[in-house]
Amino acid sequence: MDIIVFGLLLGGTYALMALGLQLQYGVARIMNLANGEMLVAGAFGAFWFYTGTKLSPFLSILFVVPLAFAVNWAIYRVLLQPLVKRAKSHGQLEVDAILATFGMSFILVGLMLAFFGGRTFEYLYLAEPVEILGERYGLNRIAAFLASAALCVVLAVWLNRTRLGLSLRAVAVNPSAAGLVGINVSRASALAFALGGAVTAAGGAMISAFLTMDASLGVLFTMKALIIVILGGVSDIRGTILAAFILGLAETAVASLIDPGLTLAAAYLLFILILLIRPQGLFGRRTT
Amino acid sequence: MLRRTVLGIAALSLGASLLGAGPTSAAEVKIGAVAPKTGPLAAGSAVTHWPNIKLWVTQVNAAGGLKLKSGRAKIKLIEYDDRTNPGETIKAVQRLATQDKADFVLAPYGTGFNLAVAPLFAKYGYPQLTSTAITDKIPALTKRYPNIFFLLGDTTNFTNAVVDILKKMRTDGKIGSRIAMVNVADAFGIELANAARPVFKKAGFKIVYDKSYPLGTQDLSPVVNGAKAAKPDAFVAWSYPPDTFGLTEQAKIAGLNTKAFYTAVATAFPAFGGKFGKAAEGILGAGGINPDTPAMKAYIAAHKKVTGKAPDSWASPVMYASLQILQQAIEGVGSTDRKAVVAYIKSHTFDTVVGPMKFKNQNNTKFWTVGQWQGGTYYGVASTGRPGAKPVKLKPNW
Numbered sequence: 139m140d141i142i143v144f145g146l147l148l149g150g151t152y153a154l155m156a157l158g159l160q161l162q163y164g165v166a167r168i169m170n171l172a173n174g175e176m177l178v179a180g181a182f183g184a185f186w187f188y189t190g191t192k193l194s195p196f197l198s199i200l201f202v203v204p205l206a207f208a209v210n211w212a213i214y215r216v217l218l219q220p221l222v223k224r225a226k227s228h229g230q231l232e233v234d235a236i237l238a239t240f241g242m243s244f245i246l247v248g249l250m251l252a253f254f255g256g257r258t259f260e261y262l263y264l265a266e267p268v269e270i271l272g273e274r275y276g277l278n279r280i281a282a283f284l285a286s287a288a289l290c291v292v293l294a295v296w297l298n299r300t301r302l303g304l305s306l307r308a309v310a311v312n313p314s315a316a317g318l319v320g321i322n323v324s325r326a327s328a329l330a331f332a333l334g335g336a337v338t339a340a341g342g343a344m345i346s347a348f349l350t351m352d353a354s355l356g357v358l359f360t361m362k363a364l365i366i367v368i369l370g371g372v373s374d375i376r377g378t379i380l381a382a383f384i385l386g387l388a389e390t391a392v393a394s395l396i397d398p399g400l401t402l403a404a405a406y407l408l409f410i411l412i413l414l415i416r417p418q419g420l421f422g423r424r425t426t
Numbered sequence: 427m428l429r430r431t432v433l434g435i436a437a438l439s440l441g442a443s444l445l446g447a448g449p450t451s452a453a454e455v456k457i458g459a460v461a462p463k464t465g466p467l468a469a470g471s472a473v474t475h476w477p478n479i480k481l482w483v484t485q486v487n488a489a490g491g492l493k494l495k496s497g498r499a500k501i502k503l504i505e506y507d508d509r510t511n512p513g514e515t516i517k518a519v520q521r522l523a524t525q526d527k528a529d530f531v532l533a534p535y536g537t538g539f540n541l542a543v544a545p546l547f548a549k550y551g552y553p554q555l556t557s558t559a560i561t562d563k564i565p566a567l568t569k570r571y572p573n574i575f576f577l578l579g580d581t582t583n584f585t586n587a588v589v590d591i592l593k594k595m596r597t598d599g600k601i602g603s604r605i606a607m608v609n610v611a612d613a614f615g616i617e618l619a620n621a622a623r624p625v626f627k628k629a630g631f632k633i634v635y636d637k638s639y640p641l642g643t644q645d646l647s648p649v650v651n652g653a654k655a656a657k658p659d660a661f662v663a664w665s666y667p668p669d670t671f672g673l674t675e676q677a678k679i680a681g682l683n684t685k686a687f688y689t690a691v692a693t694a695f696p697a698f699g700g701k702f703g704k705a706a707e708g709i710l711g712a713g714g715i716n717p718d719t720p721a722m723k724a725y726i727a728a729h730k731k732v733t734g735k736a737p738d739s740w741a742s743p744v745m746y747a748s749l750q751i752l753q754q755a756i757e758g759v760g761s762t763d764r765k766a767v768v769a770y771i772k773s774h775t776f777d778t779v780v781g782p783m784k785f786k787n788q789n790n791t792k793f794w795t796v797g798q799w800q801g802g803t804y805y806g807v808a809s810t811g812r813p814g815a816k817p818v819k820l821k822p823n824w
Contacts, residue, residue, distance in 0.1 A: 140651060141648075144647060144648070144651075148645065251463075251464055261701075266679070267678075267679050267680070267681055274679060274680050274681050275679070276647075276675075276676075276679040349644045349645060350644055350668045350671060350672055351644075352464075352466075352468065352469070352668075353464065354464050354465060354509075355644075389645070390645075390648060393645070393648035393649070394648040394651065394652060397637065397638075398637060398638070398639035398640075398643060398646075398648055398649050399611055399638060399639055399640045399643075401643075401645075402640075
């Protein structure tokens with residue numbers, strides 16, 4: 139029982155960070171390998187905010203999100219848009235974007251190392267037990283889960299109910315057709331990329347409440363987000379959320395029932411299985 | 427591969443900027459240092475390793491430099507980050523020896539890393555004063571490498587001290603025989619766990635939970651929950667810094683209440699007391715100090731002044747002692763003749779911050795094994811011949 143609750147709590151936080159990558163990959167068509175670094179940067183922001191002000195680290199998203207949005211917007215406009223314009227095909231853009239963001243991840247890691255050094259950083263926030271169904275859970279996990287869930291809901295409603303959200307979804311389905319019906323594809327892509335970065339950074343701020351972080355951990359989260367996005371299907375937000383829960387449950391179950399050392403192996407196994415059995419993802423459509 | 431190249435360039439440029447910095451004085455002694463500045467062990471070395479080097483170099487250079495026969499010589503420090511990767515440590519030591527032509531290279535941080543570079547140190551004749559290596563292979567290693575020295579102690583004494591404390595608690599009727607033991611899957615954790623298992627069994631303890639987790643595991647709640655489900659009387663973790671914090675936090679959340687709660691490396695860190703505050707009371711950890719000696723008080727004050735933070739209460743002073751020994755040996759010989767310095771270290775007694783130190787077969791046999799948080803301070807509670815141990819207290823519930 140506690141495995142399920144722990145898995146769900148972990149999955150909820152994973153969902154937020156994976157949604158960031160999903161927006162960037164699904165809409166802006168950028169496979170952002172520096173996604174994890176943005177998450178760590180968000181975590182740094184929360185750490186800074188909390189140790190500086192002693193207010194709830196969750197409040198830090200008030201400045202982490204706009205800042206990450208602005209930075210990612212700039213990154214897209216300066217670094218990635220030239221690639222989009224140059225790319226002759228979707229495949230070429232994918233390769234170029236992977237290489238560019240791969241390089242970017244080193245720059246970001248280097249910057250964070252310069253600012254924070256190599257030490258791990260952590261803070262104790264809401265490390266109080268809460269009883270659910272007779273088991274004890276950390277309040278910080280539950281708070282992070284609730285905050286992540288709230289952000290996911292806001293994002294989902296925005297994507298499904300607003301005109302701007304609709305245009306983003308249209309670009310996700312078919313960028314050239316979206317252009318034909320009068321959507322500014324380049325702006326929508328920049329928006330999706332910036333939003334994705336902001337959401338990921340918010341996820342980092344949440345996760346830092348209960349996980350020890352250091353500057354070089356980003357790649358681990360990029361990998362997890364990648365698995366979730368592929369598992370859930372590239373263009374569907376529901377699939378991403380479901381996949382995040384599956385990964386959270388799988389990791390917790392393996393760590394509790396088999397061995398804590400095998401969580402990473404479990405994630406990879408899941409990845410391989412989905413690539414073999416259903417490469418388009420849970421909710422994805424088969425490519426023609 | 428790409429990652430390696432990029433970071434390699436970064437390391438090179440860092441090295442170059444260090445080399446280029448400042449006017450070169452007439453006489454200087456080049457001292458190389460390599461340890462993690464990034465990666466899972468960076469947290470530990472940022473507390474125990476690097477600040478002591480900074481403190482020592484600052485102090486020596488402020489006093490005019492090392493006293494050689496040819497006059498004073500300032501220390502020029504060359505630093506490399508091994509990114510918690512033994513392969514990088516080896517490369518850096520090689521580079522320090524051949525490219526930078528360092529007169530001395532300081533022993534790296536961590537057990538596995540020191541073992542990895544021991545052949546290189548031996549090849550170039552550098553004295554390797556290890557202050558963060560714990561192993562039971564000391565007799566074999568010192569026989570093979572004539573220039574390696576062990577300051578921190580050996581595995582058996584560390585595990586035996588923990589078992590002895592638990593045995594006494596059981597004899598006093600405070601705890602039962604059920605032990606939950608976890609370890610980090612790294613040279614250090616594996617060796618301690620392997621050494622502890624038979625000793626616990628021989629002493630009549632029952633290991634009801636026995637799991638390892640990889641270095642850098644972030645989510646330790648499954649480990650702690652598993653241990654709690656086994657209903658132990660004592661919790662023992664052969665852990666490294668990030669997991670020591672993670673395990674303790676999870677144990678507090680899960681309400682894993684045991685009269686004896688032991689986490690290994692980093693329990694003695696000031697950040698541990700800082701993070702857990704009153705909840706740290708009664709937690710046992712690896713190593714210790716006697717914080718009340720004048721030498722230790724002066725050291726802690728100087729450490730705070732130069733590096734801006736407090737040293738840890740175990741390996742920090744031992745690391746500093748290794749630098750004191752190196753300095754006393756270089757000055758005793760009066761030159762950077764490495765062979766003579768190694769011989770000097772073998773044959774002399776040194777006055778250090780942790781007390782007088784004399785090597786017996788290249789091994790320091792008097793060291794702290796267990797400490798405990800008592801009233802906001804971390805005190806040594808068990809040692810192999812260092813005076814000033816406090817009696818062990820039972821851990822209150824969280």
